Amino acid sequence: MESSHYRKALRKQTQRLKTKIKGTLKTLVARLPLLSGILQNRFVRGLFLSAYQSRYALSGLTLTAVMLVLGIRNLDQHSPIQASLAGNQDVTLDAFPIQIPHLRYGFALDTFQVTEGSIQPNEFLGSLLQEHGLSSVEIQELVQNAEGIFDIKSLRTGKPYTFLAKAGKEKPDYFIYEPNVYVYYVFDLNGKSVKRVERPVQKKWKTALGKIETSLWNAMTEQGLDYALAAKMEDALQWSVDFHHLQKGDRFQLLYEQEYINGRPVGIGQVYVAHYQTGDNEFYSIWYDENKELQGYYDLEGRPMNKGFLKAPVKFSRISSRFNPSRLHPILKRRRPHLGTDYAAPYGTPIMAVGNGVVVEARYSRGGGNMIKIKHNETYSTRYLHMQKFASGIRAGTTVKQGQIIGYVGSTGLATGPHVHFEFLKNGHAVDHTKLSFPPPDPLPESELPKFFELRDQYMKILNGGS
Template identity: 50%
Template sequence: MSNRKFSTSTFQDIIIASLLVVLVIVAYNYYSNHFADSPSQSQVSETFEEKPTKYGFDLNENFIDFAEIRPNQFLSDILQYEGIDYLKITEVEKAAKDIYSIRRFKSGKNISFVRPDSCAAPTHFVYEPDAFRYVVYDLGDSIQVDIKEKEFEKCLDVATGEIKSSLWNALKDAGQSAALIDKMEDALASQVDFYHTQKGDKFKIIFEQKYIEDKPVAIGNILGAVYTNDRGDHFSFYYQDDEYDGYYDYEGRASTSAFLRAPVKYSRISSSYNLRRFHPIKKRTIPHYGTDYAAAHGTPIIAVANGVVTHASYTRGNGKYVKIKHDKTYQTQYLHMSRFASGIRKGTSVKQGQCIGYVGSTGLATGPHVCFRFWKNGKQINHRREIFPPAKTMKKEDLPKFFKTRDATYDLLNSLDYVKHDNTLTEGVTT
């Protein structure tokens, strides 16, 4: 048992180390069809113009400054100081109540003020609740409050590396990199035993990274990966069309397992399964039988495997939650949803990857996340330590289409070095 754990964290060390070392970041024109679907078309190089706007305001015609909310400071004091009169503040408070109340503003964060020029009173102010959204408070005659999604850019990132014994030391911060490890384990689940990795094993991964304002905020799909050990090269390719959505090996055999590891596509692990965790709300040590995935409010939550919904209900602790029975052995549970997806109720059959609800913070939750719980034979286990059975294989007549996608990714993988240096993707991408 201890052996298993040891090798896993080794593997995690390696990935993290190489993420730090390597990495070409490539701007990449992405819509729902990524390059693999149509290699020649979408290899568009984009020129990024510096647009002089912020929060949708033209900076040639507006001046934007900001104030930090300090602990114990009254919000109305800040707003008045910035030139908004008391009457207006009460109007804003009323208008914002059901959209994004100004009482939810937190100390340590900034409020930005939009003015016609640096001396004038603000026409708008803006608050960013998280990395993904901002709220605009329009101070015009009729107050308007709007929550807006920030624009993001999806880029391809590359992680490559080699397993060395010197990298055996602690994995401390799981964060974003843990999400990549989950995805890589998904992608190569049927081919590589990640509990028995060895010194000298090598890997290359091409994956999507979501950026907001040049900061990486979440990991998307792995488009291709190769893992080389003493048994040779093991490839995995992401493929999606009307019928298939998953990872396949070089020959088109399902490479992923019957269970996905994460219930949200773009997320980071904010709290792991931990039997001795200090509970942030209850302020004492309570085992955490789940894995928390933080994601923006409203992000789709997906079923990690085929199954039947046994619960779509509410409790004070869990908030809105869904529980799915997959087979005789496994059940999964998804907590703190803001709402269920339409049609999700007791008895509904769901497919792997199907949206069953949306991220929220109902029940006992400090912020928007999914607490994901994995049940095996009636007990809650750490799913990140579990080896799952493989998924279904592609039909023969569908192979030629898959091969086209595969070859494009395969060429990209081959163009990368295993270890650092100048890993420039030569085709279809601009650096």
């Protein structure tokens, strides 16, 4: 719906521009014999007027302008107008300044000396500004004025910055820091002020569908889909679909928001519907946020998806060893039951609590290394072993929420490589959590359901090709 509006508006704009350019050309040709010095002004003014009307059409316009010039040069060679033009020594068509100012961060960059760089390891705002000629008194004033707007400790290695100096000046006038595509900070080095500028984000609804032939990654990238979409799909379905067991032939379908800045895709916004089909099982996860307190994913009947437990404590990992009561231990080389599931993942991968609960143990043990035990309720507890380290603030007694990061993958204790050994305890006994199923939770309250169903039906219509 939104996109057709957009297209219509764009078509209109383009049509208007075409008419304008045609008009300009007609006027130009009609007046060619009479042209003197005013030709240049008139032509340029006409072009610039059109140019500023639509930034979408800028590139097209530049092209048209170039073609126009070429066309006139052609005319110059083959038409009777040639004589009158040729006699006019001061008209040089090649010299038309058809240049659109290069705008960035709200500045016409062409009018500045531009110095670009990226934050180096252990580089600080102070040292960077000092290198560019600011005194420590000036820096202090700037830092003071930045308080509440920009945290100078938030400078990150690798992020781009730009210094702008007016022509002929040694000291820069502006410093611009860009932590991500959505926002940048402009430091006025003369006025010693700082402002935060958010780039306007355009959002468009998109649908995607795919079939797993080899991997989810392939299914996504083969269609030119952003792989970030896979993570968002996993977020939406993490309670229902075990992303470690994707099968060949599985299908997915998504309704989501694509974010654009200046027409360039920059990221994935909200996923509204995620649909996953594996064998005879089908899962729908629908985003509902009409009521902020109940915001989250729900199934087709309005039952919350996030009740129960996550299917796995780490994303993008693989199961390296399954629950097996009579396994041959890889280090001890003798039969020893494996009472958990091992998820192999790179060092430092975040480990999440699979459900709400309270940390009852966070300690080091010789076999399990850094381990955490969470009590979820009277029946269920979970354990996470071999962590590199605990997440900050996690200790015995800490209340944790489902999906909260509690630590990071490591190989402390008896472990051959980085992985998390995950145990699911039912009434104190380890069980294979990949085989567990839980009773369905209650749906949204009666007062919310009509709104939910209305949204659901709207989304499904879009997802299935309607509008």
